[in-house]
Amino acid sequence: MSTPVDPSYTWNGAELDLEAYLARIGYAGERTPTLATLRALVHAHTTSLPFENLEILLGRGVPLDVPALQDKMIRRRRGGYCYENVGLFAAALERLGFEFTGLAGRVSMGASGLRPATHALLLVTLDGERWLCDVGFGAGPLAPVPLVHSPGEFALGAWRFRLERGAGPLGGELWTLYQFGRDGWVDRYSFTLDPQYRIDSAVGNHFVSTSPRSPFTARPFVQRFTPEVHEVLDGLTWTTEFPDGGGTSREIELADLPKVLLEVFDIELDAPDAAALVRGSWITPPE
DSSP: OOEEEEEEGSSOOSSSSSHHHHHHOOOOOOOSSSSSHHHHHHHHHHHSBOOOOOOHTTTOOOOOSHHIIIIIIISSSSOHHHHHHHHHHHHHHHHHEEEEEEEEEEEEETTTTTTOOHHHHEEEEEEEEEEEEOOOSOOOOOOOOSSSSSEEEETTTTTEEEEEEOTTTSSEEEEEEEEETTTEEEEEEEOOOBBHHHHHHHHHHHHHHHHHHHHTSSSEEEEEOOOEEEEEEEEEEEEEEEESSOEEEOOOOGGGHHHHHHHHHHOOOOOHHHHHHTOTTSOOOOO
């Protein structure tokens, strides 16, 4: 007789409305745990669900239980940041029979100094090979990345990446994902292969959603990523980036924020939330 799995180590896939999730991301393919399925799911999820932190600015918490994620990201057709996207995606992978574990990354984006490990991602194992799946960064990759040391660059669609393995400052493996963009090659984040679980996400999520040191408590940060373009809204600065490193930036009016969220990022706020965001406490009064 098999020993029951401690639910603390699962991603509560049994609670997921799989049909609704697959419809939300526009996936109608096979439901077997294969590499082809994984590739299609990563692409569909990443291009369908925007990255956003608006619940924090609206004065609400960011719950990570599956029913709450479904209500927000599927029923209300909103987006989320890494912990939300990964929680939803992990529940789907669990329901479909994939073998995987959570990982945590330290986002650097070219900055020096030690950063907290507050980025969530997944490592999927298929036929003895390991694949990095990052559906929650807001900037791809649009497909699973094989976890192999590759000093050369590789392309996923038109977007260019590098994944390199080195030694951590205290020993052990340290992996770094680089991405090519407007500033050339930038180290996006580093990570180890230490497994992470839902309870670890809960701890990181609390810091990211409440700490004054978190960038997500200070202003809107929204992203939409497709094979052709990466749209970013940072406060009231709207940036459009292209795979060749080109792009444009412009400032938007505060009153236009709900319209830009809808038309560019596919985030529709109801009237009370739109009004609250426009008059929110995140806005710095003019001097």
